[in-house]
Each structure stands twice: as structure tokens, then as C-alpha cells.
Amino acid sequence: MDFLELLRNRRSYRKFKEQPVEAEKIEAIKKAALMSPAGKRCNEWEFIVVEDKATLQALSTSKESGAELVSGAPLAIVVAADTTICDTCVEDASIASIIIQLEAADLGLGSCWVQCKGRKDKDGNSCEDNVRRILGIPEKYMVLNIIAIGYKDQDRKPYEYDKLAYDKFHNEKF
Numbered sequence: 346m347d348f349l350e351l352l353r354n355r356r357s358y359r360k361f362k363e364q365p366v367e368a369e370k371i372e373a374i375k376k377a378a379l380m381s382p383a384g385k386r387c388n389e390w391e392f393i394v395v396e397d398k399a400t401l402q403a404l405s406t407s408k409e410s411g412a413e414l415v416s417g418a419p420l421a422i423v424v425a426a427d428t429t430i431c432d433t434c435v436e437d438a439s440i441a442s443i444i445i446q447l448e449a450a451d452l453g454l455g456s457c458w459v460q461c462k463g464r465k466d467k468d469g470n471s472c473e474d475n476v477r478r479i480l481g482i483p484e485k486y487m488v489l490n491i492i493a494i495g496y497k498d499q500d501r502k503p504y505e506y507d508k509l510a511y512d513k514f515h516n517e518k519f
């Protein structure tokens with residue numbers, strides 16, 4: 346698919362079929378993530394691939410709202426980053442995350458970014474702490490998000506070029 350068309354069709358998908366994601370597709374997503382650009386080539390990200398149902402269920406309650414969809418996904422990739430190496434860990438982890446989502450879209454899969462950094466669960470505990478505990482991630486790693494991935498079980502409309510907010514662009518000066 347043409348790249349602009351891929352971007353137009355990439356939407357957040359929150360309902361997935363039970364069908365597992367094939368190992369070859371997971372491998373392609375890994376390759377894509379590992380080719381992400383990173384400040385000073387720090388590559389301080391770490392990716393935890395989760396397919397275990399009980400773990401996906403636990404992750405889905407790691408914050409008060411907005412993570413429920415993880416329990417219905419056959420696959421999630423948690424994006425973490427070492428905060429002690431570079432000062433661009435949020436940027437680097439974010440870029441890797443969107444690359445994962447775009448590769449997933451190119452493979453015909455749906456995905457949704459579920460934010461962890463800065464979020465809390467219903468008792469006020471940090472979502473990042475919850476995810477670190479569930480997955481055994483050491484303290485020095487920021488947990489940016491959980492990317493839920495799977496075969497789409499909902500229809501989403503693609504973006505329409507003529508409805509984009511072109512006024513966000515400014516010529517020469519703001």
C-alpha cells in the first residue's frame with residue numbers, strides 16, 4: 346500500500362479477533378521496532394512481547410481506564426526504556442511505538458497505544474509500577490505504553506484528506 350494510504354487507514358483498533366498473530370508477523374514487527382531512529386543511537390528501549398492471556402488480563406487493569414481493551418487482544422508489546430542512558434528516552438520509545446503500530450497496520454493488523462507513563466490505577470497507584478511488577482521490569486525503566494495488537498474485529502473509517510486540519514500548518518511564520 347502507498348505510504349500515505351497506510352497512514353490514512355491506520356486508526357486505533359480496540360476490538361480484536363481471537364485469532365493469534367502469526368510468528369512471522371511478530372518477527373516483522375520486531376525488525377521494524379529495532380530499526381527505529383533514536384537520539385545518539387542510544388537504543389535504550391526494551392520491548393516485552395506478551396501473548397499469555399493471564400498476563401494480558403493483568404495488564405488490562407494496570408490503570409483506571411483506557412487499558413481494558415488489552416484483555417481482548419491476542420498480543421501486546423510493552424515499550425519500556427532505560428531512563429539512565431540518554432535524555433531522549435520518551436522520544437525514542439515513542440518513535441519505536443509508532444513504528445510498531447505502522448508495521449502492524451502494514452501487516453493488516455489493528456493496534457492501539459495504551460498509555461502507561463503518568464497514569465494511575467483506580468487506587469491511585471502508578472500504572473508504570475503495576476506494569477513493572479507484572480512483567481518484572483527493573484525500576485530504572487520507564488514504561489511508556491502497552492501496544493495492543495491483533496486482527497481487527499471492528500470497522501474504523503480511514504481519515505479523509507479533505508477534512509484534515511491544514512490550518513495546523515503555517516507558512517514561513519506562525
Ligand SMILES: Cc1cc2nc3c(=O)[nH]c(=O)nc-3n(C[C@H](O)[C@H](O)[C@H](O)COP(=O)(O)O)c2cc1C
Binds near residue numbers: 410411414457458460
Ligand atoms: C500518547 C497516546 C496515548 C494514548 N493512550 C490511549 C489509551 O490509554 N487508551 C486508548 O484506548 N487509546 C489511547 N490512545 C489512542 C488515541 O485515543 C487515538 O490515537 C486518537 O483518538 C486518534 O485516533 P486514531 O488513532 O484512530 O487516529 C493513545 C494515543 C497516543 C498517541
